[in-house]
Amino acid sequence: xxxxxxxxxxxxxxxxxxxxxxxxxxxxxxxxxxxxxxxxxxxxxxxxxxxxxxxxxxxxxxxxxxxxxxxxxxxxxxxxxxxxxxxxxxxxxxxxxxxxxxxxxxxxxxxxxxxxxxxxxxxxxxxxxxxxxxxxxxxxxxxxxxxxxxxxxxxxxxxxxxxxxxx
Amino acid sequence: xxxxxxxxxxxxxxxxxxxxxxxxxxxxxxxxxxxxxxxxxxxxxxxxxxxxxxxxxxxxxxxxxxxxxxxxxxxxxxxxxxxxxxxxxxxxxxxxxxxxxxxxxxxxxxxxxxxxxxxxxxxxxxxxxxxxxxxxxxxxxxxxxxxxxxxxxxxxxxxxxxxxxxxxxxxxxxxxxxxxxxxxxxxxxxxxxxxxxxxxxxxxxxxxxxxxxxxxxxxxxxxxxxxxxxxxxxxxxxxxxxxxxxxxxxxxxxxxxxxxxxxxxxxxxxxxxxxxxxxxxxxxxxxxxxxxxxxxxxxxxxxxxxxxxxxxxxxxxxxxxxxxxxxxxxxxxxxxxxxxxxxxxxxxxxxxxxxxxxxxxxxxxxxxxxxxxxxxxxxxxxxxxxxxxxxxxxxxxxxxxxxxxxxxxxxxxxxxxxxxxxxxxxxxxxxxxxxxxxxxxxxxxxxxxxxxxx
Numbered sequence: 001x002x003x004x005x006x007x008x009x010x011x012x013x014x015x016x017x018x019x020x021x022x023x024x025x026x027x028x029x030x031x032x033x034x035x036x037x038x039x040x041x042x043x044x045x046x047x048x049x050x051x052x053x054x055x056x057x058x059x060x061x062x063x064x065x066x067x068x069x070x071x072x073x074x075x076x077x078x079x080x081x082x083x084x085x086x087x088x089x090x091x092x093x094x095x096x097x098x099x100x101x102x103x104x105x106x107x108x109x110x111x112x113x114x115x116x117x118x119x120x121x122x123x124x125x126x127x128x129x130x131x132x133x134x135x136x137x138x139x140x141x142x143x144x145x146x147x148x149x150x151x152x153x154x155x156x157x158x159x160x161x162x163x164x165x166x167x
Numbered sequence: 168x169x170x171x172x173x174x175x176x177x178x179x180x181x182x183x184x185x186x187x188x189x190x191x192x193x194x195x196x197x198x199x200x201x202x203x204x205x206x207x208x209x210x211x212x213x214x215x216x217x218x219x220x221x222x223x224x225x226x227x228x229x230x231x232x233x234x235x236x237x238x239x240x241x242x243x244x245x246x247x248x249x250x251x252x253x254x255x256x257x258x259x260x261x262x263x264x265x266x267x268x269x270x271x272x273x274x275x276x277x278x279x280x281x282x283x284x285x286x287x288x289x290x291x292x293x294x295x296x297x298x299x300x301x302x303x304x305x306x307x308x309x310x311x312x313x314x315x316x317x318x319x320x321x322x323x324x325x326x327x328x329x330x331x332x333x334x335x336x337x338x339x340x341x342x343x344x345x346x347x348x349x350x351x352x353x354x355x356x357x358x359x360x361x362x363x364x365x366x367x368x369x370x371x372x373x374x375x376x377x378x379x380x381x382x383x384x385x386x387x388x389x390x391x392x393x394x395x396x397x398x399x400x401x402x403x404x405x406x407x408x409x410x411x412x413x414x415x416x417x418x419x420x421x422x423x424x425x426x427x428x429x430x431x432x433x434x435x436x437x438x439x440x441x442x443x444x445x446x447x448x449x450x451x452x453x454x455x456x457x458x459x460x461x462x463x464x465x466x467x468x469x470x471x472x473x474x475x476x477x478x479x480x481x482x483x484x485x486x487x488x489x490x491x492x493x494x495x496x497x498x499x500x501x502x503x504x505x506x507x508x509x510x511x512x513x514x515x516x517x518x519x520x521x522x523x524x525x526x527x528x529x530x531x532x533x534x535x536x537x538x539x540x541x542x543x544x545x546x547x548x549x550x551x552x553x554x555x556x557x558x559x560x561x562x563x564x565x566x567x568x569x570x571x572x573x574x575x576x577x578x579x580x581x582x583x584x585x586x587x588x589x590x591x592x593x594x595x596x597x598x599x600x601x602x603x604x605x606x607x608x609x610x611x612x613x614x615x616x617x618x619x620x621x
Contacts, residue, residue, distance in 0.1 A: 133357045
C-alpha cells in the first residue's frame, strides 16, 4: 500500500490537510507533532479522550473507599472518645477527599497509558522520524495506488514542505 | 496512474535537516560532559547526606534523647523542617497545575524545574515524621492495617490526616512529574546513544507525538492539574491543622490553613528562584528562563509575602482581641521572649525585605533576587520555628514552661536534609531535561504561526 510521508512547519496547515483528507474520505492518517496542539487531535478525531472516564471512575472509587474504610474501621472496634459518635462524618471528609484525589490521579495516569497506547517499547512507527520531535510536523497517509497523485497535490496545497512516497 | 510528484529517496530516519534550537540547548545540559564543579557539588551533597545518615543511625540506636527535646517541647526542629520542606513543594504544584489552569503560558519555561523541586522536596519532607518518631521500625503503626489487636488508627486525628495527605501529595506529584516528562524523554531518546538511549527509550513509553497520544496526554495533564490544585491547598491546610486542631496558645487559630498555604507558596517560589537562578546562569539557559520569568515570580513573591504579613499581623490582633490571657502572653513572648531573634528574623525576612520588590529596578536585578530569596527561605524556616517552638515552650502554667535549644544531632539532620534535596536536584540536571522542551517549543511554534511568517 503506498504511503505518503509529508512534513509540515505549522500546526494550522496540518489541521487543514487532515480536515481535507478526511473530507475526501482518506482515513488512514497518522500525525506526529513535536508539541501539544489540540486542534490537530480534534481534526484527527473529534471524540473526547477516554481519559475522562478513568478520572471519574477513579474519583468515585476513591471517595467511596475513603468513607467506607473509615466508617467500617470506626465501627469495627468502637472507642468512645469525649462522648462523640464512634464515626463522625466531618473529620472523615479529609481522608475521603485525599483518597478521591489519589485514586482519581492514579486512574487518570492509567487511562493515559491505555488511551494513548503507551508502554515501554523499542519499536517505533516505520515512518516516525526524530524530525518530529524537533520542530516539524509529520502527516503520514496510506492510500490506494490511484489516489497518490491527488493526495500529494492536496498535501502540497496545504504548504507541505516535503512529500515523499514510500510504499 | 500518474507517477508521484516526488519520487525522492525515502526520508532516512536520521536525516535531521535542522534540530530545534530549544532541543539542542536544553539537551546539552544532559549530554555535555560532567564538569568537576558538578562532581564537587554532588560530592558535597553526598557527604552531607552521609553525615546525616550516621546521625540518624546513632539516634535510632541511642534514642531520641540526643535530639534537644526538653519538656514541654517535644516537637522541634524535625517538625519545623518537615513543614518547611512540604511548603517548598507547593510552588511546584502551583506553577505546574494552577498556572496551567489559568493558561499562564509563561510558566512553560519554569514548570519542569519547579515540578522536580516539588518531588524532591516532598521526598525530603516525608523522611521527617519518621526521623521524628524515633523508633523508625514502628512507622507502620501509622497505616490502617489489620493487626492482632484488632485496633485501627484514629481517623479523627490530624496527624493521621497528614499521613494520607502527604502520601497522596507525594504520589500525585511524582505521577504529574513523570507525565510531563514522557514527551521530553522521547526527545532525549531520539538524540542520545548507547545506554542513555536505552533508558530514555523505556521511560518514553513509545511516545511519538501521535494525535492519539497527545489527546490522551493533554487530557491527563488537564485532569491532573484539576486534581492537584485542591490537593495542594489541602495538604498544607492539613499540615496546619496538626497545630490548629490542638488547644496550645499560638496554634489554636482558624487562620492557620490559608496562612500556611500562602506561606508555602511564598517559600516555594523563593526556593525555585534560589535553585533556578544559578542553573540558568551555569547552563546558559537565559534565553528560556528569561528575566521576564524571574520578574513574574518576584511579583508572586511580593503578593504572597503580603498575605504572610497580613497573617502575622492578624495573629497578633486576634490574640489581643480574644482577651484570652494565654494567647496574649504567648504572642507577647513570641516577640519579646527568649525566642525574639527568630521572630524578628521571620518578620524582617518575610515581610520587610520583600517590600523592596515594589521597585521594578530591584525586581529585574538578578543577584538581588537571589540574595533576597535566600533570606526568604531562611525566614520561612524561622516562621515554622517560631510557630512551633515558642508556642510549645510557653504553654499555660509558667511552672511548666521550658526552654528548648536545638541539639547538634538535629542540626546535623537539618543540614543533611538540604544535602539530600540538592543531591536529587544535581542528579536530575544530568538525568532529565531541566526545562520542558515540548512546552517551550509549543510557544516557539505558536509564535512562528502568528509571527508574520504566514
